[in-house]
Amino acid sequence: MHLFSRLKAxxxxxxxxxxxxxxxHELGTGELPKSSFRHYLxxxxxxxxxxxxxxxxxxxxxxxxxxxxxxxxxxxxIMDVELDLHLELCASWGMSREDIENAPEAAQTxxxxxxxxxxxxxxxxxxxxxxxxxxxIGYAEIGKGLAEKHGQTLDGNPYKRWIEEYSGSTYQNLAxxxxxxxxxxxxxxxxxxxxxxxxxxxxxxxxxxxxxxxxGLEAS
Amino acid sequence: MHLFSRLKAxxxxxxxxxxxxxxxHELGTGELPKSSFRHYLxxxxxxxxxxxxxxxxxxxxxxxxxxxxxxxxxxxxIMDVELDLHLELCASWGMSREDIENAPEAAQTxxxxxxxxxxxxxxxxxxxxxxxxxxxIGYAEIGKGLAEKHGQTLDGNPYKRWIEEYSGSTYQNLAxxxxxxxxxxxxxxxxxxxxxxxxxxxxxxxxxxxxxxxxGLEAS
Amino acid sequence: MHLFSRLKAxxxxxxxxxxxxxxxHELGTGELPKSSFRHYLxxxxxxxxxxxxxxxxxxxxxxxxxxxxxxxxxxxxIMDVELDLHLELCASWGMSREDIENAPEAAQTxxxxxxxxxxxxxxxxxxxxxxxxxxxIGYAEIGKGLAEKHGQTLDGNPYKRWIEEYSGSTYQNLAxxxxxxxxxxxxxxxxxxxxxxxxxxxxxxxxxxxxxxxxGLEAS
Amino acid sequence: MHLFSRLKAxxxxxxxxxxxxxxxHELGTGELPKSSFRHYLxxxxxxxxxxxxxxxxxxxxxxxxxxxxxxxxxxxxIMDVELDLHLELCASWGMSREDIENAPEAAQTxxxxxxxxxxxxxxxxxxxxxxxxxxxIGYAEIGKGLAEKHGQTLDGNPYKRWIEEYSGSTYQNLAxxxxxxxxxxxxxxxxxxxxxxxxxxxxxxxxxxxxxxxxGLEAS
Numbered sequence: 001m002h003l004f005s006r007l008k009a010x011x012x013x014x015x016x017x018x019x020x021x022x023x024x025h026e027l028g029t030g031e032l033p034k035s036s037f038r039h040y041l042x043x044x045x046x047x048x049x050x051x052x053x054x055x056x057x058x059x060x061x062x063x064x065x066x067x068x069x070x071x072x073x074x075x076x077x078i079m080d081v082e083l084d085l086h087l088e089l090c091a092s093w094g095m096s097r098e099d100i101e102n103a104p105e106a107a108q109t110x111x112x113x114x115x116x117x118x119x120x121x122x123x124x125x126x127x128x129x130x131x132x133x134x135x136x137i138g139y140a141e142i143g144k145g146l147a148e149k150h151g152q153t154l155d156g157n158p159y160k161r162w163i164e165e166y167s168g169s170t171y172q173n174l175a176x177x178x179x180x181x182x183x184x185x186x187x188x189x190x191x192x193x194x195x196x197x198x199x200x201x202x203x204x205x206x207x208x209x210x211x212x213x214x215x216g217l218e219a220s
Numbered sequence: 221m222h223l224f225s226r227l228k229a230x231x232x233x234x235x236x237x238x239x240x241x242x243x244x245h246e247l248g249t250g251e252l253p254k255s256s257f258r259h260y261l262x263x264x265x266x267x268x269x270x271x272x273x274x275x276x277x278x279x280x281x282x283x284x285x286x287x288x289x290x291x292x293x294x295x296x297x298i299m300d301v302e303l304d305l306h307l308e309l310c311a312s313w314g315m316s317r318e319d320i321e322n323a324p325e326a327a328q329t330x331x332x333x334x335x336x337x338x339x340x341x342x343x344x345x346x347x348x349x350x351x352x353x354x355x356x357i358g359y360a361e362i363g364k365g366l367a368e369k370h371g372q373t374l375d376g377n378p379y380k381r382w383i384e385e386y387s388g389s390t391y392q393n394l395a396x397x398x399x400x401x402x403x404x405x406x407x408x409x410x411x412x413x414x415x416x417x418x419x420x421x422x423x424x425x426x427x428x429x430x431x432x433x434x435x436g437l438e439a440s
Numbered sequence: 441m442h443l444f445s446r447l448k449a450x451x452x453x454x455x456x457x458x459x460x461x462x463x464x465h466e467l468g469t470g471e472l473p474k475s476s477f478r479h480y481l482x483x484x485x486x487x488x489x490x491x492x493x494x495x496x497x498x499x500x501x502x503x504x505x506x507x508x509x510x511x512x513x514x515x516x517x518i519m520d521v522e523l524d525l526h527l528e529l530c531a532s533w534g535m536s537r538e539d540i541e542n543a544p545e546a547a548q549t550x551x552x553x554x555x556x557x558x559x560x561x562x563x564x565x566x567x568x569x570x571x572x573x574x575x576x577i578g579y580a581e582i583g584k585g586l587a588e589k590h591g592q593t594l595d596g597n598p599y600k601r602w603i604e605e606y607s608g609s610t611y612q613n614l615a616x617x618x619x620x621x622x623x624x625x626x627x628x629x630x631x632x633x634x635x636x637x638x639x640x641x642x643x644x645x646x647x648x649x650x651x652x653x654x655x656g657l658e659a660s
Numbered sequence: 661m662h663l664f665s666r667l668k669a670x671x672x673x674x675x676x677x678x679x680x681x682x683x684x685h686e687l688g689t690g691e692l693p694k695s696s697f698r699h700y701l702x703x704x705x706x707x708x709x710x711x712x713x714x715x716x717x718x719x720x721x722x723x724x725x726x727x728x729x730x731x732x733x734x735x736x737x738i739m740d741v742e743l744d745l746h747l748e749l750c751a752s753w754g755m756s757r758e759d760i761e762n763a764p765e766a767a768q769t770x771x772x773x774x775x776x777x778x779x780x781x782x783x784x785x786x787x788x789x790x791x792x793x794x795x796x797i798g799y800a801e802i803g804k805g806l807a808e809k810h811g812q813t814l815d816g817n818p819y820k821r822w823i824e825e826y827s828g829s830t831y832q833n834l835a836x837x838x839x840x841x842x843x844x845x846x847x848x849x850x851x852x853x854x855x856x857x858x859x860x861x862x863x864x865x866x867x868x869x870x871x872x873x874x875x876g877l878e879a880s
Contacts, residue, residue, distance in 0.1 A: 049505060053342075056499030056508075059515065061782050063857060065489060065523075065541075068496075072519055075499065079512055083505075101505075107331050107431055110424070114334035121341055122273075122721050124784040188853040197723060204330070211327055269725060276719030276728075279735065281562050283637060285709060285761075288716075292739055295719065299732055321725075342501050344564040413628040417503060493782075547871055550864070551767050554774035561781055562713075644770070651767055 003186045003198075004133055004179050011203040018134065018206045019142050023213035028150040030157035032217075037159065038093055039219030042103045043212070045086050050113035052078040054120060054132060061125045063188075070181050077174065089161065108215040112208035119201055126189040129182045130198050134205040140175030143167035223406045223418075224353055224399050231423040238354065238426045239362050243433035248370040250377035252437075257379065258313055259439030262323045263432070265306050270333035272298040274340060274352060281345045283408075290401050297394065309381065328435040332428035339421055346409040349402045350418050354425040360395030363387035443626045443638075444573055444619050451643040458574065458646045459582050463653035468586040470597035472657075477599065478533055479659030482543045483652070485526050490553035492518040494560060494572060501565045503628075510621050517614065529601065548655040552648035559641055566629040569622045570638050574645040580615030583607035663846045663858075664793055664839050671863040678794065678866045679802050683873035688810040690817035692877075697819065698753055699879030702763045703872070705746050710773035712738040714780060714792060721785045723848075730841050737834065749821065768875040772868035779861055786849040789842045790858050794865040800835030803827035 008015050023040070026032035055078065058071030087097055112135075120128030143166025147154075154160045165171060190198075228235050243260070246252035275298065278291030307317055332355075340348030363386025367374075374380045385391060410418075448455050463480070466472035495518065498511030527537055552575075560568030583606025587594075594600045605611060630638075668675050683700070686692035715738065718731030750760055772795075780788030803826025807814075814820045825831060850858075 049508075052508065053500050053502075056496045056511075056515075059496030060493050060500065062493075063783075068489070068492065069519065071496075072515060075496075075512060075515070079509065105424070107428065108327075110335050110428070111327050111331035114338040115330050117338050118334040118341075121338075121781075123723075124787075127784075189849075189851060191849060191851055193848040204325070208327065208330070269728075272728065273720050273722075276716045276731075276735075279716035280713050280720065282713075283563075288709075288712065289739065291716075292735060295716075295732060295735070299729065341561075343503075344567075347564075408633040409629075409631060411629060411631055545864070547768075547771050547868065550775050550868070551771035554778040555770050557778050558774040558781075561778075644765070648767065648770070 003130075003182050003190065004137055007130065007133070007199060007202040010199045011206055014203045014206040014210070015134075015138075018210040018213070019138055019145070021210055021213040021217075023217045024142055024146070026217075027159045027162065028146040028157075030153075030159060032159065033220035034093075034158070036216045036218075036220040038095065040213075040216035041086070041090050041093060042095065042100050043106050043109045043215065045083070045090065045100050046103065046105050047109050047113055047212075048078050048082055048086060050109075050117065051132070051135070052083075054113070054116050054128065057117060057120050058125065058128055061120065061128060063125065067125060067181075067185070070177075074178075085165070092161075106215055108208070108211045112205070112212055115208060116205065124189060126182070126185045126194075127198070127201060129178075129185055130201050131205050133178070133182060134202065134209050136178045137175045138206070138209060139166050140172050143171060223350075223402050223410065224357055227350065227353070227419060227422040230419050231426055234423045234426040234430070235354075235358075238430040238433070239358055239365070241430055241433040241437075243437045244362055244366070246437075247379045247382065248366040248377075250373075250379060252379065253440035254313075254378070256436045256438075256440040258315065260433075260436035261306070261310050261313060262315065262320050263326050263329045263435065265303070265310065265320050266323065266325050267329050267333055267432075268298050268302055268306060270329075270337065271352070271355070272303075274333070274336050274348065277337060277340050278345065278348055281340065281348060283345065287345060287401075287405070290397075294398075305385070312381075326435055328428070328431045332425070332432055335428060336425065344409060346402070346405045346414075347418070347421060349398075349405055350421050351425050353398070353402060354422065354429050356398045357395045358426070358429060359386050360392050363391060443570075443622050443630065444577055447570065447573070447639060447642040450639050451646055454643045454646040454650070455574075455578075458650040458653070459578055459585070461650055461653040461657075463657045464582055464586070466657075467599045467602065468590040468597075470593075470599060472599065473660035474533075474598065476656045476658075476660040478535065480653075480656035481526070481530050481533060482535065482540050483546050483549045483655065485523070485530065485540050486543065486545050487549050487553055487652075488518050488522055488526060490549075490557065491572070491575070492523075494553070494556050494568065497557060497560050498565065498568055501560065501568060503565065507565060507621075507625070510617075514618075525605070532601075546655055548648070548651045552645070552652055555648060556645065564629060566622070566625045566634075567638070567641060569618075569625055570641050571645050573618070573622060574642065574649050576618045577615045578646070578649060579606050580612050583611060663790075663842050663850065664797055667790065667793070667859060667862040670859045671866055674863045674866040674870070675794075675798075678870040678873070679798055679805070681870055681873040681877075683877045684802055684806070686877075687819045687822065688806040688817075690813075690819060692819065693880035694753075694818065696876045696878075696880040698755065700873075700876035701746070701750050701753060702755065702760050703766050703769045703875065705743070705750065705760050706763065706765050707769050707773055707872075708738050708742055708746060710769075710777065711792070711795070712743075714773070714776050714788065717777060717780050718785065718788055721780065721788060723785065727785060727841075727845070730837075734838075745825070752821075766875055768868070768871045772865065772872060775868060776865065784849060786842070786845045786854075787858070787861060789838075789845055790861050791865050793838070793842060794862065794869050796838045797835045798866070798869060799826050800832050803831060 023032065023036070026036075052075050055071050055074035058074065059068050062068040062071055087100065090096075090100055116128070116131040119131040143163060146163045147167030150157065150163070154163060157163070243252065243256065246256075272295050275291050275294035278294065279288050282288040282291055307320065310316075310320055336348070336351040336355075339351040363383060366383045367387035370377065370383070374383060377383070463472065463476070466476075492515050495511050495514035498514065499508050502508040502511055527540065530536075530540055556568070556571040556575075559571040583603060586603045587607035590597065590603070594603060597603070683692065683696070686696075712735050715731050715734035718734065719728050722728040722731055747757055747760065750756075776788070776791040779791040803823060806823045807827035810817065810823070814823060817823070
């Protein structure tokens, strides 16, 4: 994950505001208000639908059949697996499919998802990947970090399942593969002259992720 | 403006939260903190650049040469006139072109503009127009309302020029023409079954406009 | 398939030039020159890659999660099944994956696929579906017609496998489902005022399909 | 025009088939059948409408306000000037606006225009520019070549006006500016690894231009 690491290092302040957000901290300790988590869950479901669209856009924008396949895996992961898992998780928190599908999208959900979709449509596959990266790879970093720090006390933690999902090998591999895919695309499309714009894109996406946590926190 | 009037009536709460926002009220009385206005002005410049892109998207999405011409007028109005007027206005408030072009886009600016661009790209010309309408026609309504209510006290109002611009006949005509253009498109593309989605689009755009004022207000 | 039937009836001349093309006739009798079929097969593979992109665009453009799922089925059908079947079929005709993937796209392949992709991007989901319909539903009609007319003599026909694929229940069901999906979308988005443009789109796509057969025929 | 010159050199065969096409030759000698020219003129009008959309897409896809302005100049040149000039020219050849606007797009017109629009939407601004270049810069090269070779005998040539338009300084400057704009974009976005795909894009666009002349020739 060379390009990702570089962009993360360049945006260290924005990145920290996202992966070390108070919401994340309270997920780990289990202190996060349940109403915050519920609000987050619903918005994250609406978010995933838009992310499936972003991966579908990736298929459309792919310069090679191999890139198309990689994007398709992303669409399938969300539409064939994650959305159902999410509904199950929501059900265990007392929310029905109707509650969720009828919930209005929050401004923070709109801001991040449309920013990604639009950056991807206006730019090339690399722009799309860089806009998606803070979410896809960031969740792996957050999940792993929480599992390492709070692994011994997860049994009493109401957010155990969430932490296990994102620290688990399935998600970790998916994120690692995504990082490798960015590097493959960067191998063809990256120039030094593009870096300032990609850096801005990455930093903005990280800020919008932090705003998303903040939205959850303020819902309590 | 039949479709616009209908959508506005259906979204009356969201519409009021936008056109009767505290920011608008304080523009009229002149009490708006200058720091709020300055922050707004800069973000509005960044907003206009995205709106020029949205009008350009309108050219691309136009089903007829006549629609292409209508969209092109929108691009020209922004790129050949409004951006320069905006820079002049900014200069009179002590901000240089560099200050403005280098300012980071606020989350609220991103949320509204990318929402519009994305709704337009994913849908048809009517979706794009409905997403643009709260801005284009709303500003005419706000400008006219402020001129009517505060017209006698504008001379001492630091925001006189802004109010005159949007209450002036040039902008009023532009907005009226835009409303007629929506109706022409609706004449071909509107079905009753689409109304719930268009209503949602319109209401959401109105909310995002209200958020934009709120951003200005909180910048003081 | 109400909208499809209507559009087909309106474009009866263009439709006949496509589904009753000499290429189709010779597929049925087995008289088609093998060089024509080989050329067709290679171009059809390149065509399918673009159609997978068109279905992916369908996901992006879907107004509901249900539409997203329907589009995704189309992407999967091509990328997870049809492309491999196609390579197998090509192998049985002596062509390797490399031969195929390195073949240049013919002008006729470009014309039809880019026309569909562009109509779908500029318009809405209904435009995309109408542009795709002549291919998806037309192949089912052609396959069924050939099986009915030549079913008793297929054993000696070198194109037996092709005819069986498109006359088989899997493909017939896929096409019927596509027709029902168009009607569902039309139920929300169709107006009488749109019909002339949809008719033009459908007729043009049918002509471009006829050109595609002609390209095959002329390759002998 | 460094990138353009390189791509042209790499696609020398396809380039020659376009700029040295029999249609071009007969324009210069004045021997081109008038029915060929009439057919060409009508299709070129329909072509220009799509090219205005492609330039509008350029505004949408522009990474900087400067790029937006450059694209806007292209839209204006077509929509505010060239389309009217074209109608005038058509009128002098006995064709009315109605004749032209109601003419069906030929397959060759569709192939080239949708190829450009789609390459631009799927890729980045550089892809769009490379797909547009054979038309924009090629016409300048053709016009200049014809004026140099046949300048002394233009008075009796029925295609004098066409040759003068494209050999004139207005068009020559526009094309030179476009070449400089490509280089500016290439300065940020070009990598050696992209060259094979850009070369393919350029060669294909050149072939589709040659097909466009051929369509005219065969219309006699």
